[in-house]
């Protein structure tokens with residue numbers, strides 16, 4: 001894996017994505033104190049606001065930062081317009097807050113917030129497409145980036161249409177579009193991006209090599225087909241097609257998990273650290289999310305759907321991101337502050353820059369928090385849920401502390 005920094009964007013351009021993302025994480029965990037799990041409903045404005053706060057402000061913010069950093073390094077071409085990244089995160093942050101206001105307070109705000117988010121994402125997608133134009137070899141990573149961004153583009157256009165309907169400006173059936181929106185942005189963008197990014201990052205950090213990657217190719221293909229099928233089912237109003245899509249996405253995730261298992265077995269770096277523990281937890285929650293999703297599907301009990309989504313968002317995405325930030329942020333800080341000092345004075349190693357105790361506290365609090373809050377959802381018990389969220393909140397505080405510690409790290 002070539003990790004040449006020659007084409008990497010400037011430090012001050014990428015770092016805000018990670019800082020702002022972590023702030024959004026803390027805010028969105030605090031927001032969940034307000035949930036009433038005895039009356040949870042996916043179209044409740046408070047839930048819709050939270051979903052976007054968490055997914056746009058935290059998950060997408062971090063993915064955009066990671067893409068800004070990794071794409072040029074992996075492709076060995078510079079960004080088409082690296083300066084775009086100075087405006088993408090502020091627009092995304094402002095748009096996300098406006099959208100929240102739109103969902104919770106004034107529906108008329110929603111299309112405005114949505115448009116600001118749309119502009120931010122269009123700039124991102126434009127840069128990605130123009131950057132990929134110069135790429136000669138369409139390998140797995142490039143293909144996933146391309147597929148994911150096409151999917152994002154369609155997903156946010158549907159989002160804007162729904163936002164106009166939500167604000168009462170046009171008349172379309174939101175419920176019909178909702179599944180297509182969710183599948184395009186979460187399945188097509190976030191999951192496919194994670195599949196692609198993880199095939200670069202996991203082998204790099206775990207030093208795995210000599211494995212075949214057929215399973216992930218199957219996973220990406222099936223996930224893409226499933227998104228297309230769900231989209232067609234909405235266009236043609238044939239529900240059966242969507243069910244085939246749901247089934248394929250379950251098989252896609254199982255294939256992906258099998259690939260991860262292979263990479264894990266082939267790793268040369270056998271010692272366990274905060275990164276490997278975070279990855280193990282992350283993938284365990286992905287598996288649990290799929291299992292509860294299946295329980296919902298066969299038993300049609302709504303709370304299993306909420307549990308499945310909660311585990312996907314708070315379990316899979318959050319451990320996936322925290323674990324990676326403990327690797328990526330020290331690397332960026334090291335390059336910025338210490339790379340030039342090599343050979344002149346003693347420079348720290350990457351592991352020295354991570355505050356071990358805080359990261360394990362984060363992991364422990366989040367893990368306990370997920371278990372208790374999930375029981376709260378399962379038993380529709382608000383006290384349990386809020387107790388769980390208290391642990392999640394402590395985990396988020398330790399997460400923020402650890403990231404700030406790494407950013408402020410100075411050689412002693």
Ligand code: HEM
Pocket residue numbers: 041042043047048051052055056060110113114115117118155156157159160162163166174175178181182185186190
């Ligand atoms: C231009 C940007 C976007 C706009 C305007 C938008 C708008 C909307 C609207 C209006 C709904 C609610 C439909 C209803 O009343 O049931 C919705 C639902 C949803 N959106 Fe978005 N969206 C945008 C981007 C995104 C992105 C990027 C993601 C994921 C990363 C996302 C994830 C979701 C999810 C998961 C739901 C379902 C939430 C639930 O039912 O509880 N959206 N979106």
